[in-house]
Amino acid sequence: xxxxxxxxxxxxxxxxxxxxxxxxxxxxxxxxxxxxxxxxxxxxxxxxxxxxxxxxxxxxxxxxxxxxxxxxxxxxxxxxxxxxxxxxxxxxxxxxxxxxxxxxxxxxxxxxxxxxxxxxxxxxxxxxxxxxxxxxxxxxxxxxxxxxxxxxxxxxxxxxxxxxxxxxxxxxxxxxxxxxxxxxxxxxxxxxxxxxxxxxxxxxxxx
Amino acid sequence: xxxxxxxxxxxxxxxxxxxxxxxxxxxxxxxxxxxxxxxxxxxxxxxxxxxxxxxxxxxxxxxxxxxxxxxxxxxxxxxxxxxxxxxxxxxxxxxxxxxxxxxxxxxxxxxxxxxxxxxxxxxxxxxxxxxxxxxxxxxxxxxxxxxxxxxxxxxxxxxxxxxxxxxxxxxxxxxxxxxxxxxxxxxxxxxxxxxxxxxxxxxxxxxxxxxxxxxxxxxxxxxxxxxxxxxxxxxxxxxxxxxxxxxxxxxxxxxxxxxxxxxxxxxxxxxxxxx
Numbered sequence: 001x002x003x004x005x006x007x008x009x010x011x012x013x014x015x016x017x018x019x020x021x022x023x024x025x026x027x028x029x030x031x032x033x034x035x036x037x038x039x040x041x042x043x044x045x046x047x048x049x050x051x052x053x054x055x056x057x058x059x060x061x062x063x064x065x066x067x068x069x070x071x072x073x074x075x076x077x078x079x080x081x082x083x084x085x086x087x088x089x090x091x092x093x094x095x096x097x098x099x100x101x102x103x104x105x106x107x108x109x110x111x112x113x114x115x116x117x118x119x120x121x122x123x124x125x126x127x128x129x130x131x132x133x134x135x136x137x138x139x140x141x142x143x144x145x146x147x148x149x150x151x152x153x154x155x156x157x158x159x160x161x162x163x164x165x166x167x168x169x170x171x172x173x174x175x176x177x178x179x180x181x182x183x184x185x186x187x188x189x190x191x192x193x194x195x196x197x198x199x200x201x202x203x204x205x206x207x
Numbered sequence: 208x209x210x211x212x213x214x215x216x217x218x219x220x221x222x223x224x225x226x227x228x229x230x231x232x233x234x235x236x237x238x239x240x241x242x243x244x245x246x247x248x249x250x251x252x253x254x255x256x257x258x259x260x261x262x263x264x265x266x267x268x269x270x271x272x273x274x275x276x277x278x279x280x281x282x283x284x285x286x287x288x289x290x291x292x293x294x295x296x297x298x299x300x301x302x303x304x305x306x307x308x309x310x311x312x313x314x315x316x317x318x319x320x321x322x323x324x325x326x327x328x329x330x331x332x333x334x335x336x337x338x339x340x341x342x343x344x345x346x347x348x349x350x351x352x353x354x355x356x357x358x359x360x361x362x363x364x365x366x367x368x369x370x371x372x373x374x375x376x377x378x379x380x381x382x383x384x385x386x387x388x389x390x391x392x393x394x395x396x397x398x399x400x401x402x403x404x405x406x407x408x409x410x411x412x413x414x415x416x417x418x419x420x421x422x423x424x425x426x427x428x429x430x431x432x433x434x435x436x437x438x439x440x441x442x443x444x445x446x447x448x449x450x451x452x453x454x455x456x457x458x459x460x461x462x463x464x465x466x467x468x469x470x471x472x473x474x475x476x477x478x479x480x481x482x
Contacts, residue, residue, distance in 0.1 A: 025439040031315040042299040049294040054254040064244040160356040176424035
């Protein structure tokens with residue numbers, strides 16, 4: 001059963017079921033089967049840095065330690081930014097209606113890399129909203145599936161087939177480049193070496 | 208930053224750079240004393256403690272194994288359990304848990320429903336973004352207004368110049384695209400119809416160039432997509448099943464501001480799957 005998100009648009013509240021869509025659901029998938037020279041199936045395992053200890057799937061775990069190497073329980077940890085300030089916590093987007101009011105341009109939307117796609121389905125989706133979406137309007141919201149330290153930028157828009165979508169993304173910091181701004185670092189091999197060519201810039205040592 | 212060998216509308220080509228500009232939020236984890244906490248990979252059990260080895264040690268009898276587990280702790284290697292792991296390697300092992308040094312890999316292509324479609328030898332495509340043959344300016348344009356409705360752009364790279372000549376080259380490309388307010392499909396290979404592969408064996412993507420101009424400055428973005436924005440068959444089926452549920456069992460969401468609204472028949476609504 002798909003979860004439902006509640007939205008508020010021009011004073012009306014409605015809910016829409018979200019159906020996650022990815023490549024596997026659209027196109028299928030590819031599994032890789034590995035066999036040895038005798039045709040027997042092989043599996044991946046981890047070899048420790050001693051070159052002898054084999055660790056099967058599920059034989060490792062991730063944990064947290066402090067600077068002294070002592071184990072720290074995850075429940076005792078707190079998320080902070082680089083300066084040590086507490087990060088603001090956000091509620092799950094499923095806990096309350098999300099308002100659709102912030103329109104963004106196509107360029108603003110294209111500045112984001114989309115990592116999750118949800119098709120929206122709901123009998124009560126606002127007619128006024130559907131009309132705006134059909135005209136190419138894109139709404140931006142903050143989305144957090146489980147709640148936590150940060151919400152992701154997300155967009156509500158209409159696809160080419162008329163389906164409303166919720167697309168969750170990550171912002172890219174694109175910048176305009178001028179001639180003086182070297183877009184890429186020049187490798188050290190390409191740089192001219194400082195020579196002892198004297199004040200007039202000629203290097204007589206090479207002669 | 209990977210190199211990109213790309214051509215423009217006049218079939219001039221140059222090697223430029225592609226840079227990821229993804230914003231990453233730096234989050235630190237601290238303990239109750241405010242000290243930094245670090246993630247570490249820890250060893251839980253080696254292959255000597257897995258089920259097959261323990262069962263063999265118990266003579267192949269599960270009852271004996273159960274008794275072993277109760278009386279002692281053969282599933283824990285007290286010398287190794289809890290070790291921090293560094294510089295590990297990934298290896299293939301047979302079902303006899305021996306390291307294999309020569310393998311053959313087969314791709315099993317599955318349909319969206321999970322059924323097998325075909326089997327073929329594994330093909331790790333070579334990179335074509337920095338090859339001798341430059342990426343082609345295909346001339347296939349998609350307006351921005353259509354592009355965002357049809358494709359999901361999961362990765363983006365900013366194309367950057369490396370010297371004055373490539374600055375003019377990229378500026379002109381960006382201006383041409385900005386004037387037409389469109390995205391341009393770029394393709395790999397001799398015919399310019401292959402998807403972009405950045406590293407050997409990596410996922411292929413369709414690449415779309417977008418240009419923006421701000422005076423004498425440019426911005427050229429390569430949008431990468433391997434997913435169309437459309438509903439798969441199973442989602443359409445789920446929606447049809449949801450609509451088939453009788454009204455009495457499916458409380459319709461209220462359109463009023465109050466949370467509790469009197470039950471009333473839903474308004475007839477257009478099918479969102481109709482384009």
